[in-house]
Amino acid sequence: MWLKDQMMQRKSKTLKSQLSKVGFFFLIVGIIVFISTPLRILKEEVFEEMRLAIFQKNINEDNNTTINNVNTENLTVTTEKKEEAEENDKKANYSYIGEISIPKIKLKRGFVSKESKYNNVEYNVTIANISDYPDVPLGNFILMAHSGNAYISFFDKLYKLQIGDEATVSYNANTYNYRLTNIYNQAKTGTVAIYRNPSIKTLTLITCTHNDDYNQTIYIFEEI
Amino acid sequence: MDLSIIEQLITFIALPFQSFLTIEILLIFLIILIFLIYNEKRQSKKVKYSLISLIIFFFSLLVFYFQEDIVTVLSEIIKTIMRCFYFPNILFYILTTITSLIILIYTILKSNLTKLNKIITYSITLIHLFLFTNFISLAITNNISLTDTANIYQHDNMFIIVLFSQIIFIILILYKLIYHFCHIRHSKLEK
Numbered sequence: 001m002w003l004k005d006q007m008m009q010r011k012s013k014t015l016k017s018q019l020s021k022v023g024f025f026f027l028i029v030g031i032i033v034f035i036s037t038p039l040r041i042l043k044e045e046v047f048e049e050m051r052l053a054i055f056q057k058n059i060n061e062d063n064n065t066t067i068n069n070v071n072t073e074n075l076t077v078t079t080e081k082k083e084e085a086e087e088n089d090k091k092a093n094y095s096y097i098g099e100i101s102i103p104k105i106k107l108k109r110g111f112v113s114k115e116s117k118y119n120n121v122e123y124n125v126t127i128a129n130i131s132d133y134p135d136v137p138l139g140n141f142i143l144m145a146h147s148g149n150a151y152i153s154f155f156d157k158l159y160k161l162q163i164g165d166e167a168t169v170s171y172n173a174n175t176y177n178y179r180l181t182n183i184y185n186q187a188k189t190g191t192v193a194i195y196r197n198p199s200i201k202t203l204t205l206i207t208c209t210h211n212d213d214y215n216q217t218i219y220i221f222e223e224i
Numbered sequence: 225m226d227l228s229i230i231e232q233l234i235t236f237i238a239l240p241f242q243s244f245l246t247i248e249i250l251l252i253f254l255i256i257l258i259f260l261i262y263n264e265k266r267q268s269k270k271v272k273y274s275l276i277s278l279i280i281f282f283f284s285l286l287v288f289y290f291q292e293d294i295v296t297v298l299s300e301i302i303k304t305i306m307r308c309f310y311f312p313n314i315l316f317y318i319l320t321t322i323t324s325l326i327i328l329i330y331t332i333l334k335s336n337l338t339k340l341n342k343i344i345t346y347s348i349t350l351i352h353l354f355l356f357t358n359f360i361s362l363a364i365t366n367n368i369s370l371t372d373t374a375n376i377y378q379h380d381n382m383f384i385i386v387l388f389s390q391i392i393f394i395i396l397i398l399y400k401l402i403y404h405f406c407h408i409r410h411s412k413l414e415k
Contacts, residue, residue, distance in 0.1 A: 053374035
């Protein structure tokens with residue numbers, strides 16, 4: 001009887017220790033699953049900061065080149081820089097050609113050229129194929145991005161914008177300021193109709209409607 | 225920011241009496257302190273547990289009221305750690321290298337370490353130092369200024385070298401921590 005009791009006690013102890021190990025394992029897995037998405041978002045933010053810092057540095061260097069772009073020596077430098085930029089785009093560590101900033105929602109994202117393979121909603125805020133660049137007179141600069149909870153949801157806070165809020169686009173060493181004038185929704189059909197004043201340069205942002213799987217929201221900004 | 229030392233001290237002393245809330249917070253902390261000191265004589269378990277629950281309750285209240293700010297602060301802390309890992313500035317990178325170098329020298333000089341431990345430490349530290357040397361030579365050959373972080377990381381080679389250096393450094397620190405933890409436990413068991 002005594003031996004049997006001892007055996008039973010040992011068995012229950014082993015079972016308890018095994019159960020606690022399994023519980024600990026599941027706890028660790030749970031924590032990892034729970035924090036993986038926020039960590040990924042933070043990692044993306046850190047990488048974005050560095051990309052923007054590189055973009056700003058390149059802008060400053062370009063500005064210096066433009067200022068000194070008088071003699072023929074510096075013209076050669078400009079050509080080299082163009083080749084360098086093309087080379088940069090081929091690398092995994094791609095470089096930006098511009099930056100959009102909306103202070104109200106603390107949005108600051110870079111964008112790559114339309115031709116770049118990273119001009120894709122899976123990587124960046126994306127320039128639409130039919131879009132003009134910000135330096136085109138009376139043009140419409142169209143940007144698209146995901147919204148939601150994923151780490152690529154760059155336009156996840158656009159729904160907080162109100163008419164009158166401001167946005168800034170930096171492109172080709174120039175800054176363009178815009179003010180939000182219109183917000184409207186459309187059904188997700190694969191195409192978007194953009195209603196804007198053609199006599200004013202505009203910035204259009206397109207993303208999925210907040211908490212709505214069937215609509216997309218279009219934000220029309222006009223240049224100030 | 226431009227206050228004199230005396231002004232700084234006066235401001236510091238006056239801080240807890242600025243509003244009713246700050247006086248209240250000061251009183252709570254004073255009461256906790258008095259109870260803790262008094263309980264050192266009595267050693268009552270009930271007081272201990274109730275004080276721990278009171279402190280936890282107090283900080284839970286803070287977390288509840290300043291949820292958003294705490295999340296922002298936590299995100300900033302994690303982002304700073306990530307910046308140090310992925311894009312450390314040159315000062316931080318040099319500091320990790322110096323740490324690695326000190327560990328290497330210590331391991332060479334220390335005679336009572338096991339052979340296996342020495343071999344592992346030599347390998348990891350030398351890989352780390354080799355990567356650092358490579359980093360410096362790449363910067364010199366490509367004429368890259370190391371003062372600007374963005375300047376360093378626009379080059380893929382530099383980014384990869386630093387990333388792997390950081391991974392190696394973390395492995396080294398983890399190895400050392402685990403080794404010392406096991407060593408302490410082992411010596412305790414032996415005793």
